[in-house]
Amino acid sequence: MKLIIAIVQPNRLEQIKQALSQVEVFRLTVVDCLGYARQKGEQNAQRTDDGSIQLLRKLQLQIAVNEEFVEPTVQAILKGAKTEQEGRIGDGKIFVLPLEECVRIRTSERGPEAI
Numbered sequence: 448m449k450l451i452i453a454i455v456q457p458n459r460l461e462q463i464k465q466a467l468s469q470v471e472v473f474r475l476t477v478v479d480c481l482g483y484a485r486q487k488g489e490q491n492a493q494r495t496d497d498g499s500i501q502l503l504r505k506l507q508l509q510i511a512v513n514e515e516f517v518e519p520t521v522q523a524i525l526k527g528a529k530t531e532q533e534g535r536i537g538d539g540k541i542f543v544l545p546l547e548e549c550v551r552i553r554t555s556e557r558g559p560e561a562i
Contacts, residue, residue, distance in 0.1 A: 448546040455539040470519040524559030
């Protein structure tokens with residue numbers, strides 16, 4: 448099992464959801480967040496009065512998948528999140544982490560069946 452975390456542009460969410468549904472990934476958690484990386488907040492905002500960098504709104508997607516869905520999920524996120532054909536700075540990042548355990552609260556199922 449893996450936990451896929453993607454930090455993406457908010458305006459790409461619908462395209463990502465469509466791409467995920469095409470690879471039969473229907474479970475998704477979306478968290479509103481702020482951050483900056485290579486673009487350092489310069490894309491949509493300027494530095495604040497005190498010279499600090501403006502944080503940009505992003506979305507964090509959290510998707511727990513079984514092993515066979517890892518690559519299709521990553522490819523779907525890439526397809527939906529990338530701006531234009533070649534992509535642009537600020538399109539986001541995808542992290543794939545080991546998922547030690549998953550428990551479905553309703554039934555107490557554990558492991559891959561719980562996902």
